[in-house]
Amino acid sequence: MPVDPPIQQLLDMMAAQGTGGITAGTPAEARALMATMTTMLNAAFPDGPRVPVGAVSDAEVAGVPVRVYRAGGGSGPVPTTVMFHGGGFVIGDLETHDDQARMITDATGGVVVSVDYRLAPEHPFPAAVDDCEAVTRAVLADIASYGGDPARVGVAGDSAGGNLAAVIALRLRDQPAASPLRAQLLWYPAVDMVDDDAYVSRAENAEGFFLTAEDMAWFGEHYLGDRDRTDPAMSPLRAGSLAGLPAAVVATAEFDPLRDEGEAYAAALDKAGCQVVAHRYDGLIHGFVGMVVLSPAAAEATAETLRDYADLLG
Numbered sequence: 469m470p471v472d473p474p475i476q477q478l479l480d481m482m483a484a485q486g487t488g489g490i491t492a493g494t495p496a497e498a499r500a501l502m503a504t505m506t507t508m509l510n511a512a513f514p515d516g517p518r519v520p521v522g523a524v525s526d527a528e529v530a531g532v533p534v535r536v537y538r539a540g541g542g543s544g545p546v547p548t549t550v551m552f553h554g555g556g557f558v559i560g561d562l563e564t565h566d567d568q569a570r571m572i573t574d575a576t577g578g579v580v581v582s583v584d585y586r587l588a589p590e591h592p593f594p595a596a597v598d599d600c601e602a603v604t605r606a607v608l609a610d611i612a613s614y615g616g617d618p619a620r621v622g623v624a625g626d627s628a629g630g631n632l633a634a635v636i637a638l639r640l641r642d643q644p645a646a647s648p649l650r651a652q653l654l655w656y657p658a659v660d661m662v663d664d665d666a667y668v669s670r671a672e673n674a675e676g677f678f679l680t681a682e683d684m685a686w687f688g689e690h691y692l693g694d695r696d697r698t699d700p701a702m703s704p705l706r707a708g709s710l711a712g713l714p715a716a717v718v719a720t721a722e723f724d725p726l727r728d729e730g731e732a733y734a735a736a737l738d739k740a741g742c743q744v745v746a747h748r749y750d751g752l753i754h755g756f757v758g759m760v761v762l763s764p765a766a767a768e769a770t771a772e773t774l775r776d777y778a779d780l781l782g
Contacts, residue, residue: 471723472751474763491686495589499559506564519570530602533584535562537573545617547578547781550604554627556687557588557596568757572624575774576781579614581607589690597701600632601639608646620781622651626757630657634704641712649714651780655757656719656726659705659733661688661697669727677723679754684725705733715743715780719773724754745776
């Protein structure tokens, strides 16, 4: 099917501007551009998607800055999610992914701890993994202080954040924490950092659909350099075994270079005996969760994945 019309209008506008994309300049310029785009989107749509939650506070966990979101109402231990933002490990922060954290908080009726992990190239791999693992272990060890239920903790992320969520799930399986993870929400995750032409979607969607092949190379070079990208801490799809991992929601988009590897990961999880809820959203592109104010189709897809994740968390 064709690209969702409202999203196609956005793509056409971006092409007409001829800026060369978010990765055309330096990492600092890319971060500033993403921050500007987020501010402009919020200004253009003041009534959404900023979902109201009970409380929001900035803090530090295991030496890493975080933002803690709490749903309003309710009593007793609640589900808790540790969330990692996308942005190719180079851009993105607590502000650019504030809406995603709010949506997860609202959908689960619990707590979300959004992690402001260190970014490449100033802090290349494994800095992001180390920060995300440290925060997740600290939250699990002190879950009562968050009002959380130790039996209902998950990890979530989009794109690079999906990579980090999958990697942390593997780390905690292999070196157990205070309590096990119950679920993971992986929105269009980057799960194989190896330059593998077996993924048809990387060629089919190499340009013209927001995330480009050139962008992916730029992000990968800044984050990984010349490291061996078959390492499961970079490419969780290449782990020796995926058995014993928490239940997962894996969402992919038709016009996304990362589509095929995300679907391969969902299939591999299923083959390993893990519970998986997999969705491919036709007509949508990489980053659709950040486009819910523009596209009813993106909003519907996001809502479905959030319901599925809330169900897995119990």
